[in-house]
Amino acid sequence: MSGKYIIGVDGGSQSSKVFIYDLKGNIVSEGKQTLQPMNLPAPGIVEHPDDDLWDSLVTATQEAMAHFPGKKEDIIGLGLCTIRFCRCLLKGDGTLASPAMSWMDERVSKPYEHIHSEVARVTTSSGYITRRLTGQFIDTAANYQGMWPIDTDTWDWMDDGEAFDQYNIPRDMLFALQYPGTTLGHVTKEAAEATGIPEDIPVIATANDKAVEALGAGMLSENTALISLGTYIAGMIHGQDNPKNTTHFWTNFAAIPNEYLYESNGIRRGMWTVSWFKELFGDELVTKAEELNISPEEFLNREAVKSVPAGSDGLMTVLDWLSPGDKPFKKGMMIGFDGRHTRAHMYHSILEAIALTMKTNVDAMCEEMDTELENIVITGGGSNGDLMMQIFANVFGLPATRNVVNGSASLGSAISVAVALGAYSNYEEATEQMVKVSDTFVPEEDNHAFYNRMNREVYQHITAYTDGILKKAYNLFHE
Known part of the structure; x- marks a missing residue:
């Protein structure tokens, strides 16, 4: 895969950052868009206004693609990492039914309440962005911690029963789950036109932002x-x-x-x-x-x-x-x-x-x-x-x-793609080749x-x- 490139997405709580890497972990292009100030309509309510998680990603990706010096056909995949502990309520078509809840919103620490009838899906920030990029209701299992009916041993939803029911989310409102390092779907024509990302490249599952950052740190x-x-x-x-x-x-x-x-x-x-x-x-x-x-x-x-x-x-x-x-x-x-x-x-x-x-x-x-x-x-x-x-x-x-x-979250996203698509045989080899030490400070x-x-x-x-x-x-x- 010499001469190939990977898009690494780092959707954080203050900005969306998109980097394009070569297979040695070198940044060849980047884009960044600061998020809008949080919306605080009432005590305990902390929301990302409008459609800010997606809109900021679109702007950052457009910037990264505009400065990309290579050929778009040499981009082999996109690794998606977003902020954890968010909750996104979606309509049946996958668009937001209400603003995305920040990890600081007290509602994300409580069981889901089905207040608005138009809500058809309950997911994370990564699930929502995956839907926008691929059209699929699929998400990484590794971005579900907190108030979700997730079995942390099996990396799948709990079996139906009392434990599952306490989260108050019907199973048909949840996304299908995939392991990190698997393909969630492919970039749709609509998403490609909005972002500049090559159409039909695979979108690879990563994990929650801290875990992806740890991988990118080697x-x-x-x-x-x-x-x-x-x-x-x-x-x-x-x-x-x-x-x-x-x-x-x-x-x-x-x-x-x-x-x-x-x-x-x-x-x-x-x-x-x-x-x-x-x-x-x-x-x-x-x-x-x-x-x-x-x-x-x-x-x-x-x-x-x-x-x-x-x-x-x-x-x-x-x-x-x-x-x-x-x-x-x-x-x-x-x-x-x-x-x-x-x-x-x-x-x-x-x-x-x-x-x-x-x-x-x-x-x-x-x-x-x-x-x-x-x-x-x-x-x-x-x-x-x-x-x-x-x-x-x-x-x-x-x-x-x-x-x-x-x-390093964006680099961790790129490492996930490199392993998923066979550029490296395992995560140890990928981190050894793509993570580079800058300085070490001695006490x-x-x-x-x-x-x-x-x-x-x-x-x-x-x-x-x-x-x-x-x-x-x-x-x-x-x-």
Whole structure:
């Protein structure tokens, strides 16, 4: 298959990204479209407005195809990855009956309610986009976790019965399921005309976005943890078994059939918090960065590296900018201010909070699994900053690696296609050929020792003291 190409789709919660890869994992063309702001019509309701998941994918794909330097007939397939935990309600013709529900929408954590008579199908974001691309009511089994009647051992719907019925979705409203790495259908003439994708190429099933990202990061070892720096930050380890009733992690489908990812507790609105902080400084920050011909993020990184030590001179951040549903009183906070602290300290403290929180979460997972890590891989846009990478290496006390393609869900999609269509004989061979390491950051022993003490003696205990006052404040402000 020399000279062939693969389209890798990464439909995230902030943007739709489409990359075209060669079979060595090199990006030859790309397109991106930022999603519209979420629609929040009522408390607990978080929707993607209009038909944004599809429309943004169309725009991103058109851009990628417009810059593609090769021949369209050399594109052999498309790997589809979309954001997990969404719920899409479809009419009989496969179009949306109502806006797609975000993973942050409280309805996706509850059994389905059949309120609108025109709803004929209930599916995920990947099921909906598969229908738009192929015309088929078929979906990957590996994007069903949470409130779905899925048997995680068989990767199929539960047998009819009491367990199935509690989800309140009639079987005839559900899509047929396929394993990752199988063909969901072929691009229709209508979808080809809308996107520019070659008509009739196969659309290959992948999995949920975190699992596909793990595959694209080359993470196949049980001694390697992946830290995914997204809107939701997660820590993951690859495995073969499907343990139940765990305490400090949950088991997710992997992007490889009949394999699994063990996922630690994470951070809701993780990298969103960094974006929130950056936007607080608006035009001033942008102007200063433009004067140096660098990004605002890099400007903040340089400020922090220059003037802020490990521990941010005692300023600590707690990352509860989005409270969990069972603890609505929780709020984000910064504690420990004094006259030394600057914008750079605040930024540095947020990065430290991300690494310290994930260290605690991943350690708890590894202890329960009786696993000892040898290294960590960091993915997502946050890994572009050397400061973030060094903080992670220092906090974990392990080598921290980032790859050439660090937004790796699209590459994981391409790897799925490469294996499905026989370009490589298995996933190990494909990742070896298509995933390339960019940099590895080695821990600084003095800073690692400091972070260990800070985390053990102070940081892990902050919320034990602050939760009480936050509960009182919540009752006051929600009377």
